[in-house]
Amino acid sequence: MTASPGGRTSADLVIRATGIRTQFGSHVVHDGLDFSVRQGEVMGLVGGSGTGKSVLLRCLVGLMRPAAGRIEILGEEIEGAGDPDLRALQQRSGMLFQDGALFSSLTVAQNIEVPLAEHSALPPGLRREVSELKVSLVGLPVEAAHKYPSELSGGMRKRAGLARALALDPEILFLDEPTAGLDPIGANGFDRLIRDLQEALGLTVVMVTHDLDSLYAICDRVSVLVDKRVKVGTIAELERMSDPWIQDYFLGPRGRAASSAKQLAEQTAP
Structure with a gap:
């Protein structure tokens, strides 16, 4: 186990990327x-x-x-x-994309329930409760859970996307x-x-x-x-x-x- 600045060790690292090379055709982005x-x-x-x-x-x-x-x-x-x-x-882990990447045909609550339905065995009623909890967690009003992305401001859509990113307690x-x-x-x-x-x-x-x-x-x-x-x-x-x-x-x-x-x-x- 190696020490790093500040007295931390390699065990503190939750992300470690080494020797990464990415490219698109002949164009090298990282090397x-x-x-x-x-x-x-x-x-x-x-x-x-x-x-x-x-x-x-x-x-x-x-x-x-x-x-x-x-x-x-x-x-x-x-x-x-x-x-x-x-x-x-x-x-x-949870991911918030730049534009929120919400499904436009689903309400905020339904968007949050998507990862819950895919990755958990929670029954529908409990998924709904979790989605409402996440809505409150990111500072949105309770009624926002039942709105569609198009009915929200840009800042509210960001928070809705964040609520979905936090759905699985990453x-x-x-x-x-x-x-x-x-x-x-x-x-x-x-x-x-x-x-x-x-x-x-x-x-x-x-x-x-x-x-x-x-x-x-x-x-x-x-x-x-x-x-x-x-x-x-x-x-x-x-x-x-x-x-x-x-x-x-x-x-x-x-x-x-x-x-x-x-x-x-x-x-x-x-």
Whole structure:
């Protein structure tokens, strides 16, 4: 067992990807990429356009197989896992896609019941109770459970998608651009919701985002995709790195504004 910075050991890792290579035809997206996430942390994942943030996320959740490399989730290796084993592993994680990916012909409650019906033996009445509980958990009004996605605002659809991602009480939560399309107040509220859920449920969170405010507000560490690999650290550690893209991203005008906003929030917090 090896030690890592901060006194942690390899046993703390719930996600471990090593030597990952992904490509589409001759176009190589990742090459020799290593990525790991510690239990109970919120890990941000950022990078420029075309660096493969969503591609890496899809590899981690088993929706895409890398051309080379090894991925372990919760101590189980994805590569070579049969369909039953992969399905069992996927039940231990939840995924919120950027657009929510809700079924438009189903109500919010029915959307939440889909993974429950597929992966559990709960009777219909109990599935309905669980779906209503998840609706409340993400801060939606009770009546939202009986509405269709088209009847909800963008922010409410995000929360409904999150409720479905939490349907099976996952240990890991994957988020793909969770605050995209939200106004600043809605994005701030969603950030607080994610942090509150992470603390209350003991979740490990991996979040692809472009939102600097989210990174500063809730991420414990951030992984930056550059040169087909990952550079990782706290934001303070990343700001000291000499990589030009990282410098521009975190120390540019928007990065400085997000940092100032976080400092102000900490100073005014009760």
